[in-house]
Amino acid sequence: MRYFLAMLTGLAATLGVFAGGVAFAVAYLSAEPVAEQNLSSASSVAFSTTPRKINPADQNYERIASILPPDTLSASQVAELVQDDVTDQMTTASTTREEAPKVSLSREHVAWCSKRYRSYRPETNSYRSYSGRSRECVSPYDTKPVIVSVEADAPYQEASVAEPYRNDASAFAMSADHVSSCFARYNSYRAEDNTYQPYGGGPRVQCE
Secondary structure, three states: OHHHHHHHHHHHHHHHHHHHHHHHHHHHHHOOOOOOOOOOOOOOOOOOOOOOOOOHHHOOOOOOOOOOOOOOOOHHHHHHHHHHHHHHHHHHHHHHHHHOOOOOOOHHHHHHHHHHOOOOEOOOOEEEOOOOOEEEOOOOOOOOOEEEEOOOOOOOOOOHHHHHHHHHOOEEEEOHHHHHHHHHHOOOOEOOOOEEOOOOOOOOEEOO
């Protein structure tokens, strides 16, 4: 009995292996062969070396209409806004040019200011200071009196010699000779507030 069961088990295993081999052979033989790429000796990729012209109109592309947000402006509205902006800029520029004061300056004055200040502009007779403010250039060649105002919120402190000027009046006039003399004596002289920087440092001092 035991020998009979062993024979049946061996026969069943043999039939299973045979059936699996037959199924694998059928699947392998019935599969479609893979197309072979005929590569020439001059190329190593499966692409044609001859260019072909393709008509874009014959391509089956699906073009979906774009969906714009509700607040998107149309082309006419954008053109109208741009035209209004250009017109406003032209009007503002013309108004600025008309309102710009015309300053009559001598050649010596312009040459002196241009040499002393790199940011000097002869159109407005002004230069850009280190603090970022626009200041008027005053030179020894300027014949008009200079009005100097002492600001209360100045970024520096006056020395004791400047106290009488601050207490007596908030503004005073200086002659061209005084400005020329101070420029000749002190390289750090600033005509806007009639002060210079001492060699030993400290606060700026009024030029007398």
